[in-house]
Amino acid sequence: MDLINDFRDKELILTLSSLIKKESKKPLNIMEICGGHTHSIMKFALPDLVGKNINFIHGPGCPVCVMPRSRIDEACKLAALEGVVFCTLADMLRVPGSYTSLQKLRAQGHDIRALYTPLDALKIAKQNPDKNVIFFAIGFETTTPMSANLVEKTIEQGIKNLYFHINHVTVPAPVRAIMQDENVNIDAFLGPSHVSVITGSEIYKELSEEFARPIAISGFEPLDIMASVLNLVRQQNLGTHEVYNEYERVVSKNGNLKAKELIAKYFIPCDFEWRGLGVIKDSGMRLRDEYAHLDARRKFDCNVESKGESKACICGKILRGQAKPFECKVFAKACTPQNPIGSCMVSSEGACAAYFKYAKRIS
Amino acid sequence: MKIMLSHGGGGEEMNSLINETIFKIFDNEILSQSNDSAILNLNSKCAFSTDSFVVTPIFFNGGDIGKIAACGTINDLAMVGAKAKYLSCSLIIEEGLEIDELKQILTSLAEICKNDGVKVVCGDTKVVPRGKCDKIFINTSGIGEIICDNVELKSLRPKAKVLLSGDIGRHGGVILASREEFELSSALKSDCKSLNSVVLELVKNGIKPLCMRDATRGGLSAVLNEWSKFSNLDILVFEEKIKVSDEVTGICELFGFEPYELANEGTFVLAVSEEDAPLALKILKEFDQNASEIGEILDSKNSRVIIENAYKSRRFLEPPKGELLPRIC
Numbered sequence: 001m002d003l004i005n006d007f008r009d010k011e012l013i014l015t016l017s018s019l020i021k022k023e024s025k026k027p028l029n030i031m032e033i034c035g036g037h038t039h040s041i042m043k044f045a046l047p048d049l050v051g052k053n054i055n056f057i058h059g060p061g062c063p064v065c066v067m068p069r070s071r072i073d074e075a076c077k078l079a080a081l082e083g084v085v086f087c088t089l090a091d092m093l094r095v096p097g098s099y100t101s102l103q104k105l106r107a108q109g110h111d112i113r114a115l116y117t118p119l120d121a122l123k124i125a126k127q128n129p130d131k132n133v134i135f136f137a138i139g140f141e142t143t144t145p146m147s148a149n150l151v152e153k154t155i156e157q158g159i160k161n162l163y164f165h166i167n168h169v170t171v172p173a174p175v176r177a178i179m180q181d182e183n184v185n186i187d188a189f190l191g192p193s194h195v196s197v198i199t200g201s202e203i204y205k206e207l208s209e210e211f212a213r214p215i216a217i218s219g220f221e222p223l224d225i226m227a228s229v230l231n232l233v234r235q236q237n238l239g240t241h242e243v244y245n246e247y248e249r250v251v252s253k254n255g256n257l258k259a260k261e262l263i264a265k266y267f268i269p270c271d272f273e274w275r276g277l278g279v280i281k282d283s284g285m286r287l288r289d290e291y292a293h294l295d296a297r298r299k300f301d302c303n304v305e306s307k308g309e310s311k312a313c314i315c316g317k318i319l320r321g322q323a324k325p326f327e328c329k330v331f332a333k334a335c336t337p338q339n340p341i342g343s344c345m346v347s348s349e350g351a352c353a354a355y356f357k358y359a360k361r362i363s
Numbered sequence: 364m365k366i367m368l369s370h371g372g373g374g375e376e377m378n379s380l381i382n383e384t385i386f387k388i389f390d391n392e393i394l395s396q397s398n399d400s401a402i403l404n405l406n407s408k409c410a411f412s413t414d415s416f417v418v419t420p421i422f423f424n425g426g427d428i429g430k431i432a433a434c435g436t437i438n439d440l441a442m443v444g445a446k447a448k449y450l451s452c453s454l455i456i457e458e459g460l461e462i463d464e465l466k467q468i469l470t471s472l473a474e475i476c477k478n479d480g481v482k483v484v485c486g487d488t489k490v491v492p493r494g495k496c497d498k499i500f501i502n503t504s505g506i507g508e509i510i511c512d513n514v515e516l517k518s519l520r521p522k523a524k525v526l527l528s529g530d531i532g533r534h535g536g537v538i539l540a541s542r543e544e545f546e547l548s549s550a551l552k553s554d555c556k557s558l559n560s561v562v563l564e565l566v567k568n569g570i571k572p573l574c575m576r577d578a579t580r581g582g583l584s585a586v587l588n589e590w591s592k593f594s595n596l597d598i599l600v601f602e603e604k605i606k607v608s609d610e611v612t613g614i615c616e617l618f619g620f621e622p623y624e625l626a627n628e629g630t631f632v633l634a635v636s637e638e639d640a641p642l643a644l645k646i647l648k649e650f651d652q653n654a655s656e657i658g659e660i661l662d663s664k665n666s667r668v669i670i671e672n673a674y675k676s677r678r679f680l681e682p683p684k685g686e687l688l689p690r691i692c
Contacts, residue, residue: 004612010673017674039619048676222674337684348619358678 007221013049016226021051024233029055029185031321033175034192035062035349036220042358044222050229057321058351060174060277061192063139063167064091065319065343065350068273070306071167072097075136076105077304078165078296085111085128087121088136089143091347096340098307118143118150125154125162134296136165142194144168144267144285145259151266151287151294163296166286169272171195172207173283177274178320179211186321188232190225191217193247200255201245208241216244217251266291275309275343276316313342318351325355332356366460371490381488384462388469389452389476389483401484403449405506410445412436413504421468421498423537425553428501429468431628433475434557435579436505441562442575442631444514445507447479452486455500458493468499479559481505511566518573519594521662524640526633528561529554529651530606531583535625536614547617551610556629561650570635570643577631581683584623586632587668588682595666600658600680602672623670624683634660 032038038058041047047056060066076097079086086102093103093114106112111131115121118135125133137147147168154162171192178184191204196217204215214235216228228246235242245251263285272284287295296302309316312330317323325331325344335341337353344352369376386394393401414435421428437447452472456465476483533554540547558577565572576586583605591598607615607622615622635643640656647654668680 004616008673013674042678043621044674045672045676045678049674357681 004221007219007223009223013222013226016223016230017049020049020054020226020230020233023230023237024051024053025237027053027055028233028236029057029187030190030229030232031057031059031178031186031188032190033059033061033171034190034195035065035347035351035354036193037190037218037225038062038351038354039349040220040222040225042354044225045358046222046225049226054229054233057186058318059189059321060178060274060319061140061171061195062344062347062349062351063143063169064095064347065315066169066174066274066277067092067095067138067167067343068275069098069309070273072101073099073304073306074297074302075102075165076100077302078134078136078300079105079110079112081132081300083131085113085124085131085133086136087113087115087124087133089118089138090114092136092138094340094346095343098305118146119153121150121162122153122157122159125159129161131161133162134165134300135162136167138167140169140171140192140195141198141263144263145198145256148262148266151291152262154294155291162294163299164287164294165296165302166267168267168285169274170269170283170285171199172203173280174274174277175207176210177277177280177283179207179213181320184321186213187236188213189215190228190232191215191243193217193219193224193251196247196251196255198256198259200253201243201251202253202255204243208243212241214241214244217247219247219249274319276319310341313344315342315344315352318344325352328352364462366456366458366462366465366490368458368490368492371456371488377488380462384466385469385486385488388466388473389486391482391484393449393482393484401449403484403506408509408512410440410443410507410509411504412439413502414439415500415502417497417500418538419497420541421464423541423553424549424551425533425537426555426628427468427471428499429470429472430475430555432501432503433472433481434555434628436503437475437479437481438558438577438629438631440505440507441558442514442577443509444511444562444566444572444575445509446563447481447505447507447559449482449484449506450476451502451504452483453502454486454488455496456488456490457496457498458490460498465499468501472501475557479557510563511572514572514575516574516590516593519590519596519634519660520573521596521660522637523573523634523660524637524656525587525598525600525658525660526635526640526644526647526654527583527605527630527657528558528633528647528654529630530608530611530653531578531627531630532607532611532615532622532625533630534628535582536611538626539614539618547614549610549614551608551614554627554629558629558631561647564646564649565643568642568646570639570646572643573634573636575631575633577629578627580626582622582624582626583632584621584668584680585682587680590634590660591666591668594660595664597661597663597665597667597669598658599661599669599671602670604655604657606653606655623680
């Protein structure tokens with residue numbers, strides 16, 4: 001099987017397109033929880049293919065977008081410390097904090113590195129024994145096992161100069177928070193794909209039952225998304241709210257048990273402040289107390305007075321599905337990928353960045 | 364033997380490096396005069412271009428920094444309808460570079476020049492302490508005779524057809540895959556090559572290119588956006604017509620890049636009139652089977668590049684921005 005081209009097959013996608021248009025009888029607001037789906041929907045111009053009844057709504061599933069400014073400020077404070085090598089993953093560098101960004105600090109000469117894999121932090125720690133290396137861990141269930149693996153290797157190899165600032169978050173918590181807001185109008189969900197490889201499909205069952213909404217766990221390819229939309233349209237017509245696993249080729253019912261064990265071994269749930277959603281109980285992860293000596297937030301002084309989110313941008317509303325990027329006054333004007341005001345404009349998985357890149361002049 | 368700082372000191376070692384290595388590789392009657400400037404005969408309209416090359420790694424599948432340094436400037440000249448005649452070659456070498464590697468790089472540069480009838484007629488050599496540059500930086504400047512007039516951005520016009528000389532993203536893909544942090548093994552080869560002969564063939568057959576641009580850094584997307592911005596015209600391209608190798612597609616999928624944004628070093632975009640398009644395409648295909656007519660310039664004035672996918676839905680092809688960073692998940 002060709003895992004790329006087979007899932008972009010023209011005939012199959014056009015067939016699904018006509019089926020969706022034919023069977024879709026009334027408006028259906030579908031929230032794509034994962035930013036990767038937003039990116040694919042825009043990249044493959046899928047709104048054209050699903051007809052006018054289908055309204056895609058960007059959800060809270062981009063790890064960069066949901067990071068509150070206070071945590072960016074902490075990152076900047078740590079990264080500017082003397083004798084520190086600060087490591088994180090790619091897009092995080094560009095997110096603006098209250099006073100500066102990691103990218104600007106890097107340009108000023110601070111040792112800030114974008115890693116391609118968290119395990120590179122081990123190498124950096126070994127190469128810099130006289131420095132403190134801090135790994136700013138971000139992401140949903142997809143990247144949490146990699147951070148847990150890094151913690152394990154740090155302990156096993158007796159590395160003494162590697163510390164962790166953990167910002168891992170979980171998917172079901174913000175979905176529940178959004179659905180409890182009476183102003184949102186979401187009829188169905190596209191479930192995240194990579195996250196579900198770790199968690200398994202079963203974790204969405206409770207959500208679909210609690211809110212009586214169908215959920216289709218979908219791959220990122222256009223065929224995946226189209227097949228998932230058709231399933232959601234059919235569930236709407238039947239009045240059902242099942243969890244449909246379209247991404248069966250990699251997502252199992254119970255997920256990756258080894259990864260889940262690794263997460264549970266080193267991390268424990270904690271409250272986390274989400275950009276635009278506020279503090280959500282048990283929605284984040286922190287190091288377990290027995291590994292507190294590895295926690296950068298305890299080892300270093302992270303206290304910084306954060307200015308809070310920019311008033312000009314409406315990232316919060318966008319993340320709750322209450323507004324489209326075009327509705328933001330600063331979108332594509334003061335706020336662009338080169339000079340983002342809000343974090344949704346930073347990552348390619350952010351709603352604003354995806355809309356800017358592929359459709360900024362469609363409005 | 365390694366390059367030492369004394370190879371840049373202006374003394375005996377430097378003379379020996381220049382005379383025994385560099386002059387021998389670039390050997391020609393103008394260079395061997397060893398004057399402070401090369402003395403050239405120029406009797407026609409000329410094009411003049413310069414470029415610096417800082418690629419890492421310096422050796423990659425399909426070429427090296429020397430090959431790129433020759434092709435880059437020769438191609439820049441070819442893209443305005445000029446046949447390259449003379450090149451300068453300035454080297455900034457880091458202390459510690461193996462002289463054998465330097466020879467290999469200069470030989471690649473010389474081979475491209477020889478094939479295209481281009482002479483390296485002047486240059487400069489500096490050696491900098493370890494850590495002050497990345498093994499070797501090369502600057503080449505080139506002078507070429509104009510063989511086809513008015514191949515310029517201002518010649519772009521509605522209804523012109525847009526052709527692409529091969530598949531895209533190979534050079535960017537190779538460089539990404541060969542960076543040590545990724546440890547990817549790939550059979551992908553850079554498209555690095557001189558475009559001199561294909562342009563000569565087009566002109567010889569009476570094609571009058573309106574505009575040409577090699578799709579280097581920023582890739583196809585940067586070229587098309589530059590064209591649409593300069594001309595204020597919309598450009599429509601068809602995704603199905605733009606060839607991308609499986610290896611490049613794989614690398615893009617892995618890192619979340621678009622092939623349209625990856626660099627090429629021997630692939631160019633050509634705008635020609637409707638009448639010229641069929642013959643131009645035939646000639647391009649003789650050099651590369653993946654050449655294709657990918658779209659056309661529209662007469663709507665919105666400065667947009669629109670890409671239509673296989674499913675007939677359309678989106679904008681935005682110019683690349685910022686650093687190429689891999690996606691998080």
